[in-house]
Amino acid sequence: MIYIGVTGWGEHESLYAAGTSPRDKLKEYAGHFPIVEVDASFYAIQPKRNVEKWVSDTPESFQFIVKAYQGMTGHQRGEIPFTSKKEMFDAFTLSLEPYQKANKLAMVLFQFPPWYDCKRENVDYLRWCKQQMGDIPVALEFRHQSWFSPQLKDQTLLFMEQEGWIHSICDEPQAGSGSIPLVLHPTNQQKTLVRFHGRNVHGWTKPNEGNWRDVRYLYKYNKKELEEWVDHVQKLNNGSEIIYVLFNNNSGGDAASNAKQFIDMFGIEYRGLAPRQMDFFS
Template identity: 65%
Template sequence: MIYIGVTGWGDHDTLYADKTQQKDKLKEYAANFPTVEVDTTFYAVQPLRNVEKWVNDTPSGFRFVVKAYQGMTGHQRGDIPFQTSEEMFAAFIESIRPFQESEKLAMVLFQFPPWFDCTKQNVAYLRYCREKMDNLPCALEFRHQSWFKQRFLEKTIDFMEKEKWIHSICDEPQAGMGSVPIIIKATTKDMTLVRFHGRNKHGWNASGQKNWRDVRYLYRYTVQELTAWKEYIEELHKDSKDVYVLFNNNSGGDAADNAKHFVDILGIEYENLAPKQLDLF
C-alpha cells in the first residue's frame, strides 16, 4: 500500500473546520489521510496517556511514523534527562508501546543532523541504535551528503540492507554538504519512506537567521514536480510492500494541499478513513 500524509496534525488549517478543537484535530486529520509523522516524540519522550489517546483517536488501519527522540540522534542541546543511553532508549521504547500493541506503528524515524557524517564512529553508533531498537522497524535519514558520495554510496546502501534500516528518501534542496541527493533505492522489502522537505535552497541553510524554521520549509510543490515523482513511487512500491510518503513543507501551510494533490496524481482512493467531523453550528 502507498500511505500518504504529512508531518504533524496540528498546523494544517485547510483540513479543519474553523471550530475544530485542538484535542479533536487528529480525529479530523485521520478522515483525510491514513498516516502521519509524530514530531512531538522528537522533543520529549511522551507519557503513555498521550500515545494512548492518539491510538484511540484513529481508525484501525491508521499508521504512525514516530520520530526518534532528539537525544537518540545527537540533536540534543543541553542536558539529556536520562542517566544513561540505555535508560533513554528503554524509556523511548516503553513510551511507544501503545503504537506497537495496536499495530499502528509504521516505523521509528531516526533523522540524523547535518553534522552526522560518514565516519567509523558514526557507523558504529548506527549499529548501536539498531541493537537497542531490537526488532522494531526503524527508518534512517541522513542530512550529511558524505553518506551518498560516490565512494560511499554503495557501501551505505549495503549497510542499511544488512542492518535492516528502512531507507528514508528525501526530496530537498541541493544546498551543499548539509543536504542529500534523491536516491531511489529500497533497502527493505517491507517498507520505504519518502519525505518531501521542499526545495527552498535559500532557506535550507538559513539556520543562523531568526525564525529560520519558518523559512527552511517554505515551499509549494508544483503539479509538474509531483507528477515527476509518480514513477519513482511506483518503482519503490515494486520493491517494498508499503511505501510511506510524508510532506514536511509546511512553513506556508502547503504540505496538506500537496499531499492531497499527490493522492490524486497517484489515483489512490483510501478506504476505512475516519468519518468526517460534522460542524453543524
C-alpha cells in the same frame, strides 16, 4: 501499497472545521490521511497517556511514523534528562508500546543532523541503535552528504540493507554538505519511507536562529514536480511492498494540499478513514 500523509497534525488548518480544539485535530486529520508522522516525540519522550489518546483517536487501520527522540540522534536541543544512552532508549521504546499493542506503529524514524558525517564511530553508533530497537521497524535519514558520496554510496546502502534499516528517501534542496542527493534505492523489501522537505535552497542554508523552520520548509510543489515523483514512487513500489510518503513542507500551509494532490494523481481512495466533521457552513 502507497500511504500518503503529512508530518504532524496540528498545523494544517485547511483540514479542520472552524473552532476545532487542538485536542480534536488528530481525529479530524484521520478523516483525510491514513498515516502521520509524530514530531512531538523528537522534542520529548511522550508519556503513555498521550500515545494512548492518539491511538484511541484514530481508526483501526491508521499508522504512525514516530520520530526518534532528539538525544538518540545527537541533536540535543536543551538538556537531556537521562543518565545514559541505554536509559534513554529504554524510556523511548517503552513509550511505543501503545502503538504496538494497537498495531499502529509503521516505524520509528531516526533523522540524523547535518553534522553527522560518514565515519567509523558513527557507523558503529548506528549499529548500536539498531540493536537497541530490536524488532521495531526503524527508518534512517541522513542530512550529511558524505553518506552518499560517490565513493561511499554503495557501502552505505549495503550497510542499511544488512542491518535492516528502512531507507528514508528525501526530496530536499541541494545545498552542499548539509543536504543529501536523491537516492531512489529501497533497502527494505517490506517498507520504504519518502519525505518531501521542499526545495527552498535559501531557507535550507539559513542560520538556525529565530523562526528558521518557518523559512526552511516554505515551499509548494508544482504539478510537474509531483508528476515526476509519481514515477519515482511507482518504481520504488516495485522493490518495496509498502511506500510511506510524508509531506513536510508545512511552513506555508502547503503540505496537506500537496499530499491530497499527490493522492489524486495516483487515483487512490483510502478506506477506513475517520468520519469527517462538517463545518457549520459546509
